Amino acid sequence: MHTNQLKYWSETDLFVKLGEGNERAFGQVFKQYFSSLCYFANKYVYDSQEAEDIVEEVFEKLWNCNHHISCAEHLRSYLYMATKRICMDHLSKNLHAKERQLKFAVKVGDQEPDFIYEMIRSEVFREIYLEIENLPDQCSRIVSMSYIEGLRNEEIAEKLGLSVQTVKNQKTRGVSILRGRIPLELFVLFMALLVS
Secondary structure, eight states: OOGGGGGGSOHHHHHHHHHTTOHHHHHHHHHHHHHHHHHHHHHHHSOHHHHHHHHHHHHHHHHHTGGGOOSHHHHHHHHHHHHHHHHHHHHHHOGGGHHHHHHHHHHHTTOHHHHHHHHHHHHHHHHHHHHHHTSOHHHHHHHIIIIISOOOHHHHHHHHTOOHHHHHHHHHHHHHHHHHHSOHHHHHHHHHHHHO
């Protein structure tokens, strides 16, 4: 079975395959959740490389205990809770992070609504990110650099060797395509999250 055929597996089939230790199913779950979990972890550790390392650790743990995952909701909950737990472990072990941890605790506290808000925010970004990946190559790259990485038009133009106007045109094109592919409520929520 080719990897692209995974798109046609039902969620139930995907998680049955994951539970059987199927590498392609694991790869599909990794692709679907990696970016949003990195975004989520970065909200705790304020370091994108450390966030990626944490998420890789989460997926390693998932691979080693995948037979316990039975449904999408269980998996999603497991991934986010494991990410949060490992972030907290990393913060407590890192002496240089004590100050950041204190600032985070003061800013956020231990309130469950903040965790749920960040989880929802990350899930919205995951859905949007999957659609961004399906845009034409240059358009996808520019939209991702702008809206996911937060780069300015001038920075994108310089990195890609393009004119600022080309970057603006590709962003406009990408947003227009996304608006046609994504439910209006999700698109509006995504745009609102970008400015929050």
